[in-house]
Amino acid sequence: EDQVTQSPEALRLQEGESSSLNCSYTVSGLRGLFWYRQDPGKGPEFLFTLYSAGEEKEKERLKATLTKKESFLHITAPKPEDSATYLCAVFNQAGTALIFGKGTTLSVSS
Amino acid sequence: SQTIHQWPATLVQPVGSPLSLECTVEGTSNPNLYWYRQAAGRGLQLLFYSVGIGQISSEVPQNLSASRPQDRQFILSSKKLLLSDSGFYLCAWSGGEQPQHFGDGTRLSIL
Numbered sequence A: 001e002d003q004v005t006q007s008p009e010a011l012r013l014q015e016g017e018s019s020s021l022n023c024s025y026t027v028s029g030l031r032g033l034f035w036y037r038q039d040p041g042k043g044p045e046f047l048f049t050l051y052s053a054g055e056e057k058e059k060e061r062l063k064a065t066l067t068k069k070e071s072f073l074h075i076t077a078p079k080p081e082d083s084a085t086y087l088c089a090v091f092n093q094a095g096t097a098l099i100f101g102k103g104t105t106l107s108v109s110s
Numbered sequence B: 001s002q003t004i005h006q007w008p009a010t011l012v013q014p015v016g017s018p019l020s021l022e023c024t025v026e027g028t029s030n031p032n033l034y035w036y037r038q039a040a041g042r043g044l045q046l047l048f049y050s051v052g053i054g055q056i057s058s059e060v061p062q063n064l065s066a067s068r069p070q071d072r073q074f075i076l077s078s079k080k081l082l083l084s085d086s087g088f089y090l091c092a093w094s095g096g097e098q099p100q101h102f103g104d105g106t107r108l109s110i111l
Helices: none
Strands: A003-007 A010-014 A019-026 A033-038 A045-050 A056-059 A062-066 A070-075 A084-091 A098-100 A104-109 B003-007 B010-013 B019-026 B032-038 B044-052 B055-058 B064-070 B073-078 B087-094 B106-110
Touching (some): A003 A098, A019 A033, A045 A056, B003 B087, B019 B087, B044 B073
Antiparallel strands (some): A019 A070, A084 A098, B032 B044
């Protein structure tokens, strides 16, 4: 069964304290792995797409990496405005729908 | 640029009442359209998706239905709401196997 698991469920950081979020997946034939940011009461906002092992994407303080079984979202020197829930998703085997993890809720305090 | 609109933003309905949520996309043609539900403590659950007018695929059997009367319009409906239908409903669009882009959602509370 296609599945996405994110860890930790919640993460509290001090401003400037770097860390990583994990997304592990089980799907045959990865057709794309997606990272989203979701603020409370809002829809998810697209961040990155990764397609193959070894690929990396960066945006400001965020860097996403991909291996054959998992992806990491590295947050370097986070700021309070980075506080949000980060969601990971992969296409199902048929490529018709995204399978989402439950997300990691990040809180950054100053 | 493409934009997606969902309304209403918030809805409170009694058990047994009907439901109609609407989603429209601007700035693109023939998008794939999706309805998700996000319940507290759970991930996004795909309810329906559509690759064209009148083409609806259901991922989860339930008392909800979806329709796509126009290319860029997607409607989520129910004839009789249940308490378990409460949640945050999100509409999304994509161009084929591209990232999905979400609207701001409808918070539905059933009393």
